[in-house]
Amino acid sequence: MLELLSFGDSGWGDDLLKGAIITVQLALCSVGLGFSAGLLLAMIKLSRFRILRWTAEAYTLFVRGVPEFLILLLVFFGSEQIINTSLAAMGFAVTVAVPKFAAAVAGLSMIFAAYSCEVFRGAYLAVPSGQMEAAESVGMTRMQGFLHIRMPQLWRFAIPGLGNLWMVMLKDTSLAAVIALDELLRVAKVAGEATSNPLLFFVTAGLIYLALTALSDIVRDKAEKSAQKGMASS
Amino acid sequence: MSVYQTAKYAISDAACSVLSPVTPGSFGEFCPRFIDGFFVTVELLILSCSMGLVIAIAVAFARLSSNIFISKASFVYSYIFRGTPLLVQLWIAYFGFGSLGAEKLGLFWPLFKEGWTIGVIVLTLNTGAYVSEILRGGLVNVPKGQMEAAVATGMSWFQSMFHIMLPQAFKIAWPAYGNEVVLLMKGSALVSTITVLDLMGQTRTVFSRSYDLDVYAYSAVLYLLLAGTITVLFKFGENRMKTD
Numbered sequence: 001m002l003e004l005l006s007f008g009d010s011g012w013g014d015d016l017l018k019g020a021i022i023t024v025q026l027a028l029c030s031v032g033l034g035f036s037a038g039l040l041l042a043m044i045k046l047s048r049f050r051i052l053r054w055t056a057e058a059y060t061l062f063v064r065g066v067p068e069f070l071i072l073l074l075v076f077f078g079s080e081q082i083i084n085t086s087l088a089a090m091g092f093a094v095t096v097a098v099p100k101f102a103a104a105v106a107g108l109s110m111i112f113a114a115y116s117c118e119v120f121r122g123a124y125l126a127v128p129s130g131q132m133e134a135a136e137s138v139g140m141t142r143m144q145g146f147l148h149i150r151m152p153q154l155w156r157f158a159i160p161g162l163g164n165l166w167m168v169m170l171k172d173t174s175l176a177a178v179i180a181l182d183e184l185l186r187v188a189k190v191a192g193e194a195t196s197n198p199l200l201f202f203v204t205a206g207l208i209y210l211a212l213t214a215l216s217d218i219v220r221d222k223a224e225k226s227a228q229k230g231m232a233s234s
Numbered sequence: 235m236s237v238y239q240t241a242k243y244a245i246s247d248a249a250c251s252v253l254s255p256v257t258p259g260s261f262g263e264f265c266p267r268f269i270d271g272f273f274v275t276v277e278l279l280i281l282s283c284s285m286g287l288v289i290a291i292a293v294a295f296a297r298l299s300s301n302i303f304i305s306k307a308s309f310v311y312s313y314i315f316r317g318t319p320l321l322v323q324l325w326i327a328y329f330g331f332g333s334l335g336a337e338k339l340g341l342f343w344p345l346f347k348e349g350w351t352i353g354v355i356v357l358t359l360n361t362g363a364y365v366s367e368i369l370r371g372g373l374v375n376v377p378k379g380q381m382e383a384a385v386a387t388g389m390s391w392f393q394s395m396f397h398i399m400l401p402q403a404f405k406i407a408w409p410a411y412g413n414e415v416v417l418l419m420k421g422s423a424l425v426s427t428i429t430v431l432d433l434m435g436q437t438r439t440v441f442s443r444s445y446d447l448d449v450y451a452y453s454a455v456l457y458l459l460l461a462g463t464i465t466v467l468f469k470f471g472e473n474r475m476k477t478d
Binding site: 061062064065066067068069070073074077078081171172173174175177178185189192196198199202203205206209210213214 | 313314316317318319320321322323325326329330331333334416419420421422423424426427434437438441447450451453454457458460461462
C-alpha cells in the first residue's frame with residue numbers, strides 16, 4: 001500500500017511534495033501581503049480620521065464574522081466578474097480568467113490583514129506612551145522616536161500573536177482545495193480518487209500539515225525567545 | 235413531523251413572508267433555502283458546541299492528570315486536532331473512513347454514512363481540542379491554594395474542581411471561549427464540502443443555479459448576524475459574571 005506514496009511515475013510521493021510546496025508558497029505569499037495590509041489597517045485604525053477609522057473597523061468586523069470559506073469563494077468568483085465587467089465597460093471584448101493562485105492569495109491575505117491589524121494595534125498600544133514622551137524630551141523627532149523606541153519594542157508584543165496567525169493561515173490554505181488549486185489537500189484528493197484509496201492520502205496530507213505546524217511551532221518559540229532577549233523575565 | 239420541524243417551517247414561512255417584499259428578488263426567490271440552511275448551521279453549532287465543551291472539560295482534566303499516559307494521550311489528541319486543518323479532518327472522516335464501506339466499519343457505519351453526523355462529530359472533536367487548551371490556560375491561572383483549601387475543607391477532588399476551580403477558570407477563559415465559538419461557527423461552513431446543506435451549502439447550491447454573486451453577500455449577512463448574536467451573548471455573560 002505504501003508504494004502508492006513512492007516518488008516517480010508509480011507513486012504519488014512527488015505530487016504530494018509539490019502540493020506541500022504550493023501550500024507553503026500560498027501561506028508565505030498571503031502572510032507577506034496580509035502583513036503589509038494589516039500594518040496599513042492598524043495605522044488607519046490609530047489615525048485621527050474618523051471615517052477612515054470606521055471603514056477599517058467595518059472591514060475587520062466583516063472578515064471576522066464571515067466564514068473564511070465564503071470570503072475565498074467570494075474573492076474567487078467576484079474578482080473574475082469585476083475584472084471582466086470592467087474590461088467590457090472599457091470596451092475590451094475579452095474575458096480574463098483570474099489565476100487560482102492569485103485569487104487564493106488575495107482572499108487569504110484579506111483575512112490575514114483583518115486579524116493581524118488587531119495584533120499590530122495591540123502591540124502599538126502596549127508600548128507605554130511615557131517612553132515616547134521621554135524620546136521627544138531628549139530631542140528626538142516623532143519619526144525618530146517611532147523608529148528607534150516604539151518599533152523595536154512593538155515586535156516583542158506582536159510576535160506571539162503573529163505566530164498564531166501564521167499557523168491559522170497555514171491551515172486555511174487548505175480551503176484553496178475547494179477552488180481546485182493544486183495544493184496539498186487537493187493533490188491528496190485527486191490521488192485518493194485515482195487510486196481509490198482516499199484514506200491513505202488524506203491521512204498522509206494530514207501528517208504533512210501536522211509536520212508543517214510542528215515546525216512552525218519550533219520557529220515561533222525561537223522567535224519569541226529572541227524577542228524577549230534582554231528583558232527581565234516576569 | 236415533529237413539533238420542532240413544524241416550528242421551523244412556521245418560522246421560515248413567517249420570516250420569508252416578511253423579508254421577501256423588502257429584499258431583492260434574488261433573495262426572496264431562495265429565501266426558504268437560506269433560512270433552512272441557517273437553521274442547520276445553528277443546529278450544528280449548538281450540538282458541537284455543547285458536546286465539545288464536555289470533551290474539553292474531560293481533556294483539560296486529563297492534561298493536568300499526574301498519570302503520564304493520560305496526560306500525554308490528551309496532549310496528542312489536542313495537538314493533532316489543532317495542528318491539522320479542519321477541512322482535512324472532515325475529508326479524512328467523510329471521504330477516507332466513509333470509503334471503507336459498511337463491512338469494514340461495522341457498527342460505526344451509520345455514523346459515517348451521513349455528512350451531517352460526520353460534520354457534528356468532527357466539529358465536536360475539533361472544538362473540544364481548542365476549548366480544552368483554553369480551559370487549561372484558565373485552570374492553571376486559578377491560584378493553586380484554592381484547590382488545596384477546597385480539599386482541606388473536606389471536598390472531594392471532583393467537588394473542588396466543579397465548585398471551586400472550573401467556575402473561576404471559566405471566568406478567566408470566557409473571552410477566549412467566545413472567540414472560539416465564533417471560529418467554530420465560521421468553520422462549520424466547511425461541512426458544505428461533505429454534502430451538508432447548511433447555510434453555506436444552500437448558498438453554494440443557489441449560486442450554482444443562478445450564478446449570481448449576490449447570494450454570497452446575503453449569506454455573509456446571515457453569518458454576520460450569527461457572529462453578532464454570539465458576541466452579544468458572550469458580552470452579556472461577561473457582564474453578569476462581573477457583578478459578583
